[in-house]
Every structure is written in structure tokens, then in C-alpha cells.
Amino acid sequence: MPELPEVEVVRAGLAPAVTGARVMGVSVFDERALTRHPGTGSDFEAALAGRSIRAAARRGKFLWLPLEPLAPGPATEALVGHLGMSGQLLLREPGAPLERHERVRIDLQHPVHGDLSIVFADQRTFGSLAIDPLVPTTDAAPGGFGSADPVVPTQVAHIARDPLDSAFDDAGFRRALARKDSAIKRVLLDQTVVSGIGNIYADEALWGARVHPETRASSLSTRAVNRLLAEVRAVLEKALAEGGTSFDAQYVNVNGQAGYFAHSLHAYGRTGQPCDRCGRPIVRVSFMNRSSHFCAGCQKLPRL
Numbered sequence: 089m090p091e092l093p094e095v096e097v098v099r100a101g102l103a104p105a106v107t108g109a110r111v112m113g114v115s116v117f118d119e120r121a122l123t124r125h126p127g128t129g130s131d132f133e134a135a136l137a138g139r140s141i142r143a144a145a146r147r148g149k150f151l152w153l154p155l156e157p158l159a160p161g162p163a164t165e166a167l168v169g170h171l172g173m174s175g176q177l178l179l180r181e182p183g184a185p186l187e188r189h190e191r192v193r194i195d196l197q198h199p200v201h202g203d204l205s206i207v208f209a210d211q212r213t214f215g216s217l218a219i220d221p222l223v224p225t226t227d228a229a230p231g232g233f234g235s236a237d238p239v240v241p242t243q244v245a246h247i248a249r250d251p252l253d254s255a256f257d258d259a260g261f262r263r264a265l266a267r268k269d270s271a272i273k274r275v276l277l278d279q280t281v282v283s284g285i286g287n288i289y290a291d292e293a294l295w296g297a298r299v300h301p302e303t304r305a306s307s308l309s310t311r312a313v314n315r316l317l318a319e320v321r322a323v324l325e326k327a328l329a330e331g332g333t334s335f336d337a338q339y340v341n342v343n344g345q346a347g348y349f350a351h352s353l354h355a356y357g358r359t360g361q362p363c364d365r366c367g368r369p370i371v372r373v374s375f376m377n378r379s380s381h382f383c384a385g386c387q388k389l390p391r392l
Contacts, residue, residue, distance in 0.1 A: 090171045092250055092284025092324055093349065094332035095149050098177050099234055103144040105179055105204060106153055109196040110140045112203075121191035121208055124168065124243060125218035135219050136167065136194065147232035147253070148283025150244045151177070154222065154235060168220045168241045169208070175215025178207040192217055218243065229255035250284035251321050252328075262313050265305040272308065272316070273301035273380060285320065288356045289327065291381045293320040295355035300389040301380045307390060326352060355381040 090098075114136045116122065116129035125132050140156040142163055150170055154163040169177060178187065182195060182203040192208040208217055222239040225231050231240035233253060249256045261282060268275050275281055276290040285293070294301050296319035299312065308316070330349040350357070354364050358381060359372040368385035 090175075090332070091149060091286035091289055092252070093289075093327035095146055095151060095171060095284075096233065096252075096328055097332050098171070099144050099146040099151055101179065102151075102153075102177060102206070103234060105198065105201055106141045106196065106206070107143050108140065108200075109198040109204075111136045111138060111194060112197050113137060113195040115193045115195075116191075117186075117193070118191040118213070120213045121210060121215065121217055124170070124216040124220075127219075132217075132219065141167075141196075143235045143237075145232040145235035147240065147244050148247045148250050148279055149286075150232075150241075150247060152220070152232070152241050152244065154237065154239075155219075163237065163239070164222055165219055166222055166241050168218045168243050170216050172210060172212065172214030172216065174212040175208065175210040178209060180205045180207050227255060247279050248281055248283045250324075251282060251317060252284070252324055256282075258314075258317060261317065262310060265308060265313055268305035270305055271302045272299060272305045273375065275305045276320075277376070282320075284324065287378050287380075288353075289320070289323050291356040292323045292354060294387065295382060296323060298386050300387040301375065301382055302389055304390075355383065357381065 114133040116133055119129045122129060122132055142154040142156060145152050145154065150168065152166040152168045154166045157164050182205055184205065187207050187209045189209045189211045190207055191210050194206040196204050196206065198204065220241040220243050223242055223245055225238045225240050228238050230236050230238055264281050265275060273290050273294060276285050276293070277287070291301070293316060297312070297316040299316055327349040330352060332349055355370055358370040360369050362368065363370055363383040363386060366383065366385045368383055370381055371384050372379050372381050
């Protein structure tokens with residue numbers, strides 16, 4: 089599943105192409121792409137047609153495009169996107185051939201870039217698009233990266249801020265961990281505690297911080313939590329700089345190009361390979377219907 093770096097790469101690619109653009113037409117080819125939308129495909133098409141887009145915003149793994157209201161005033165609705173396991177948002181020339189697994193196409197007219205199309209393709213159909221109301225943020229800070237407006241879609245309101253968000257509360261994160269007796273990796277994957285971190289970057293950050301993934305979150309010292317948070321940010325920023333992580337053709341940027349952070353991984357997907365720190369083999373264990381990768385030498389589980 090695309091995590092924060094992959095979704096941010098997509099957001100940054102969309103932003104200059106969609107900000108200020110007007111929706112000229114919408115084609116829904118598969119309504120399974122609208123599972124989070126409260127209406128039908130026809131309703132989705134009609135509700136978007138003629139609207140202008142204000143920005144491209146992101147919180148955690150969610151994207152949204154605030155829409156100009158029908159009457160003068162602040163934005164009250166947004167087009168919300170979640171990529172799920174294999175969703176792609178691609179920029180294409182108008183009239184370009186249908187993409188494989190294309191579910192929705194949105195035709196735009198931009199005052200600078202001219203005509204272009206956003207294509208939503210999704211092989212496994214776990215991703216979604218929806219038109220959703222915007223509500224005020226609880227902390228009055230901007231809703232997400234890419235927009236200064238203190239609003240967020242209702243479908244995203246329960247999602248915590250991510251560690252690269254300027255409004256992320258480090259002290260609040262430490263307090264949340266102190267109340268959690270769950271394994272620290274499970275907490276990192278809880279999008280209501282901290283967003284944007286998935287299996288890949290949790291494994292990488294825990295390796296960097298020398299923390300075993302099954303360590304009880306509440307047992308971590310303040311120094312250990314600070315070190316872990318620093319590693320989370322470092323890993324996310326490096327992955328973002330390298331275009332995200334692509335293991336197959338399912339994650340690409342808006343131009344269809346893969347990221348190359350897979351070449352920088354220290355733990356995830358390196359089962360049996362020597363640890364880059366101590367040389368002991370990276371091990372893989374089952375975790376929440378997926379896997380954890382760590383070094384048993386560098387990341388020891390504390391004794392209770």
C-alpha cells in the first residue's frame with residue numbers, strides 16, 4: 089500500500105496541474121472506485137463538472153482537492169482520494185487511450201497548462217474517490233500539507249497528523265505512546281495515533297532507532313521515543329527525496345515513473361541478508377497478517 093512518501097509524491101505532481109483548473113468532464117467507468125462516495129457514478133460526474141480546484145492537499149495517506157464553492161466563499165467540499173493497495177493518479181494528455189485498470193477519468197482545463205486529464209487506475213479496486221464535505225480542524229491548523237485552510241474532509245478528520253506536518257504534536261505523540269501497552273510497531277501503524285506510516289517505513293524507522301517491533305510502546309523512555317520519531321522523519325524524508333518505494337508497477341508517480349527508495353532499505357524485504365550495522369541476518373516474522381523485518385542483533389526485545 090502506498091505510504092506517506094508515495095502519496096506525497098503524487099500530491100506534489102498533481103498540485104501544479106490541478107490548482108486553478110476547471111473540471112470540463114468526468115467519466116466513471118467502474119463504480120467500485122466510488123465506494124466512499126455517498127452517491128452514484130452519475131451523481132459524482134454531475135457534482136464535479138464545472139467546478140474549479142483550489143489546491144492539492146494531503147494528510148497521511150489521504151489526498152484531497154478542495155473545490156471552489158458554487159457561491160462565493162470558502163471551500164466547503166473536496167474531491168478525496170485514497171490509493172488503497174494499487175491505486176494510481178496519473179496525468180495524461182486529453183484523449184489519451186484508456187489505461188489498464190482505468191476506473192475514472194477527469195478532464196481539466198488549466199489557465200496555464202491547457203487541457204489535461206487525471207486518470208484514476210486501480211488494479212485491485214481497494215482505492216477510492218469521493219466528494220466529501222470539509223469540516224474545521226480541531227486544532228485550527230491547516231488541514232494538511234499543500235493547503236493553508238484549517239479544514240479537512242470528514243473522511244479524513246479521524247486521521248492523525250503525520251510526522252512531517254508542521255502541526256504535528258511531538259509531546260502529544262509521546263503521551264499517546266505512554267498510554268499504549270501494544271507493540272510499538274502496531275502503534276506506528278495506527279493512523280489515529282500517527283499517520284502516513286505503513287509496514288515498510290515502520291520497519292525501517294525501528295531498525296534505525298534499534299527498537300524491536302514487539303517492544304511495548306509504554307515501556308519506551310522519552311529518549312527512545314525521541315530517537316524513534318527522529319528516525320521516522322529521516323526515513324520518510326529520504327524516501328520522499330527518492331520518489332518513494334516501488335517493488336512492482338503498482339506504485340508510480342503521476343507520470344508513470346517508479347520510485348527508487350527500495351535500493352536504500354535496511355530491513356524491509358531483506359530477509360536473510362546481512363544487517364548493514366552488525367552483519368547478522370535480517371529476520372522476518374509474521375505480524376498482523378503481514379510481516380516484520382528486523383535485526384535480532386541490533387534490535388533486541390527488552391526483558392520484562
